[in-house]
Each structure stands twice: as C-alpha cells, then as structure tokens.
Amino acid sequence: xxxxxxSPARPPATAQxxxxxxxxxxxxxxxxxxxxxxxxxxxxxxxxxxxxxAAINEVLAVPDRYDTLYVAGAxxxxxxxxxxNAETAEVxxxxxxxxxxxxxxxxxxxxxxxxxxxxxFGYNPHTxxxxxxxxxxxxxxxxxxxxxxxDQEFVSQFTRIQAPLVGVKEGQGDGKPxxxxxxxxxTISSRALIKSINATLERVGPLLEAYRPRESP
Amino acid sequence: xxxxxxxxxAQEFVKGVWRENPVLVQLLGLCPALAVTxxxxxxxxxxxxxxxxxxxxxxxxSTIKKIVPTDVRISTYILIIATFVTVADMxxxxxxxxxxxxxxxxxxxxxxxxxxxxRQEAFASRNPVGRSLLDAVGMGIGFAFALTLMGAIRExxxxxxxxxxxxxxxxxxxxxxxxxxPGGFFTLGVILLVFSALKRRQEAxxxxxxxxVTAREAA
Numbered sequence: 001x002x003x004x005x006x007s008p009a010r011p012p013a014t015a016q017x018x019x020x021x022x023x024x025x026x027x028x029x030x031x032x033x034x035x036x037x038x039x040x041x042x043x044x045x046x047x048x049x050x051x052x053x054a055a056i057n058e059v060l061a062v063p064d065r066y067d068t069l070y071v072a073g074a075x076x077x078x079x080x081x082x083x084x085n086a087e088t089a090e091v092x093x094x095x096x097x098x099x100x101x102x103x104x105x106x107x108x109x110x111x112x113x114x115x116x117x118x119x120x121f122g123y124n125p126h127t128x129x130x131x132x133x134x135x136x137x138x139x140x141x142x143x144x145x146x147x148x149x150x151d152q153e154f155v156s157q158f159t160r161i162q163a164p165l166v167g168v169k170e171g172q173g174d175g176k177p178x179x180x181x182x183x184x185x186x187t188i189s190s191r192a193l194i195k196s197i198n199a200t201l202e203r204v205g206p207l208l209e210a211y212r213p214r215e216s217p
Numbered sequence: 218x219x220x221x222x223x224x225x226x227a228q229e230f231v232k233g234v235w236r237e238n239p240v241l242v243q244l245l246g247l248c249p250a251l252a253v254t255x256x257x258x259x260x261x262x263x264x265x266x267x268x269x270x271x272x273x274x275x276x277x278x279s280t281i282k283k284i285v286p287t288d289v290r291i292s293t294y295i296l297i298i299a300t301f302v303t304v305a306d307m308x309x310x311x312x313x314x315x316x317x318x319x320x321x322x323x324x325x326x327x328x329x330x331x332x333x334x335x336r337q338e339a340f341a342s343r344n345p346v347g348r349s350l351l352d353a354v355g356m357g358i359g360f361a362f363a364l365t366l367m368g369a370i371r372e373x374x375x376x377x378x379x380x381x382x383x384x385x386x387x388x389x390x391x392x393x394x395x396x397x398x399p400g401g402f403f404t405l406g407v408i409l410l411v412f413s414a415l416k417r418r419q420e421a422x423x424x425x426x427x428x429x430v431t432a433r434e435a436a
Contacts, residue, residue: 013286021286025293029300036304040311047314137318142255142375143393 056093056105059122059132061159063095063102069211071204076211092204094213095122101213103131106204110196113188115139117148121158121197125208130165133158133197138189145189154183154190163201165194229348233355239332240363241412246332250364251401253323257380260368262316264361266309266324270301271333271360275353278341294337295328302327332360363408370404371395 013021056066071090072081080086093105103124109116117138122131135149147154162177167190173179182190239245249267253259274297285293306324310317317324327333336356341349372378375395377385394400 013288018286018289021284022289022292022296025296029296032300033303036307040307043311044307044314047311051314142396143391 055120055134055136056095058134059105059120060093060095060103061122061131063097065096066105067094067096067213069094069104071207074207076207090204092208094211104208106200106208107136108196108200110192110199112138112140112192113145114141117189117192117196119193119196123163123201123208125205125211128163130158130161130163130197133193135193140186140189145186147183147186148189148193151183154181157181163205164198167191167194223348226348226351229351230355233352233357233359234362235359238359238363238412239356240360241409242416243332244409245335246330246360247405248326249323249330250367251398251405253320254364254367254371254401254404255375255396256319256372257365257368258316259319260364261361262309262313263320263323264357264364266302266305266320267327267330267333267360268354268357269305269308270298270327271336271357272350272353273301274298274333274337275341275349276346278337279344279346279349282342290342291334291338294334294342298333298337299328332356366408367401367404370408371400375400 057063060066067078069076069078069092070080070084071092072079072084076092080089091107095102095105103122105120105122107118107120109118111117115138117140118136119133120136121133123129124131133155138146138149140146140148149155157180160177161180164178165180166176166178167182167187168179169187170181170184173181180190180194182194233239237243240247240250246267249263253263274294277297278294281293302325305327306317309320309324336353340352344352369379372380373384374392375397377383377389377391392400395404
C-alpha cells in the first residue's frame, strides 16, 4: 500500500500506533452505532407494531381488539412457551368483536417466483372460510407477479373463499366455494400464495379448531 | 517550479454536479443506479442515504487525515464509511420503513459504493475540510441528480406515475419493462448518450471560440 501522491512522506508508524488508531476509531464507531441504535429502536419497533396492527385490521375486518397466541406444541397458549424466544416463536392473532371471537390472523410464508412471499390472512376455523389476505413481503416481478397484492379483484376473493384453496384458471372453474381464480400472467405467484396458505392451515388448522378462547390459558 | 494552483473553491462543488458527475461521466455507483431507480421515491431515499454517508465521511476523513498512519488509512476510511452507512440504515428504517424495505440490501451496500471510498482517497485525504465538504456535497448532488432522473423516467414510463401520482390518463398502458432490470439499462444507456452528445457539443463550441479571429477569417 502506498501513500497518497499528494501527501508528504511520513516515517513508518509503529505497530502500537496502527493498533491504537484502528482500535480507537473502532471504539468510536461502536459508540456512535450504539447511540443511534438506542435512539431509533423504539421508533422502529413502533413502526413494526403499527404495520402488524394495520395488517390484522385489514384481514380481520377491523376487530375491536386482538390476542397474541403462541403455538406451543399441539396447542395455542396466551403464555410464551418456556424456553421460547418471543421474537422467533410462531404466533397467531385472535380477533374479537365485543365478546365474540371473529377469527384468527395467521402469517404464512412460502417460496414465490423470485423470493419468499410472506402473507397474513384471516381465517374462521368454524366455517373454514378465509376473511381476508394481505401480502406483507414480496419481490414478485413488477407488473406481473406483484398483481397478487395489486389486483384488487384477486385480493377480494380472499374475503369469501373456503379452505383448502384450489387455484383455477379464469373461466375454467366449477363455481365451488374453494376455487380461487388465479391471475393470468402470474400463475406461479398465485399458486405459491395458495400453496403457502394451504400448508399453513394444514399445520395450524387443528390447533385453531381446538382452541377455546374462554377456557384456554 | 511553483506548485500547481488549486481551482476556485466553487469549482469543487460544480464539478461533481455536472462536469465530473459520478454516474453520468465517471460511470461510478452504477449498481445502485440500475437497481433502485424503479421509482422516484426509492431514488430519492438512496440519494439521501448516499449523500449523508459521503458528506459525513469526507468531513471526518479530511479532519483526521494527519493523525491516521498511511498503512491503515484505507481500513480507517472503510470503518468510517461503514459506521455512517449503519447509521443511515437505522435512520431510514425509523423514518421511512416502507422505502427502507423497498431498498433492501442496497442501503447496506453503500459501504462498497466506489464513489465514496474514491472521494476519500482521491480528495478528502489530500484537501482541507472546506474543500472536501464542497467536493462531497457536489458529488452527492450529482449522484442524486442522476438517480432521480433515472427514477423519474422509469417510474413515469413504467408505471404511469410520478411519486405515486398518476401522470397519464387511465387509458395509458404502462411500459412494464421500464421498471424491470432491462429498463434500468435502457434508461442509463439513453441518458449517457444524451449526456455525451451535450458534452461533445459544448467542447466543440469551446474549441471554436478559442480559435483566433484571423485564423477563422483565413479559413
């Protein structure tokens, strides 16, 4: 490594000076990052909570309130399972209107055309009906795959469909309540969405059906 | 022999905006220029983050240039740049979470943006703080100009909107390819072509003006 052409020649620095320079700047960098992290984290967490609340409101048609339930083995629990991490534990949200439970909001994740598609959907286990769907994260192709959340006609189907979902091409369905008309030109993204919702319901569906909100802990 | 005279301080600012524009002339920072300019909002957020990192790093590098041993100067510059990038990343996530999510890893990748390390090594480490600041501000504005221009062209043609507001009527069929990766290359290619033509015209005019009157008459 040579010195910049414009700078005057300087005697070589000792190893201690090199270590002290890098160590000193490293410590200052760490301190600055810590200060900014501490200052911005409350806002970042509040943004995430607001985004989650907005998504739950959307898929459960604005509940009065919602409970966070943890998937603890073969049951749902209001308490975080022993030894589980609150950040990574699998959760579902139970929405209430007055004193009546109206359904669960569940997050599903599955591979799409470009990357994973993360969605949240509302589900009533007693009618096996979906209540709504919102895409939380997606990198599907703009103009094509992104219609899974931009095409309102497609999105609105999730408010009146029954599980398990069956994807059909436009004009080819039998009119069954489980049929979801896929988007022309975004068949892979539509199928990915259907597959991840069905897989999630297959896994947590029995837990939702078995959960008794007024009796469970 | 007397040392080379430095250009006026204002020139340090202007050169980055136009004559030595980092994207359109030096062809640096092309990765973010192609990747995040599918909308004006993304272009502006990336420009703001890069501007913050560039100006902050240049100020600091120029201030500490005499106390940093030559052997560890690059490591120190990278440490400083990475710190500013981490700060910019957290500030963006707190202030505009939706845009931060759209930009994804490209905010963190500002660390390896060659414009920033290049300005530290080529300018801030050899010049006083004031000039380094002007240079960084000029380069930052030049980068923002190029990204916003690309973002505007791609969003208007590819989505029919500008900053999310519809520009054309409902009958407009968006050119979807413009917000896809090939659209980035098309747009950059066309802008570079226009920029190069403008530069050549300006050079020809300057040359013409510098020819003595008698020589022109003789011709």
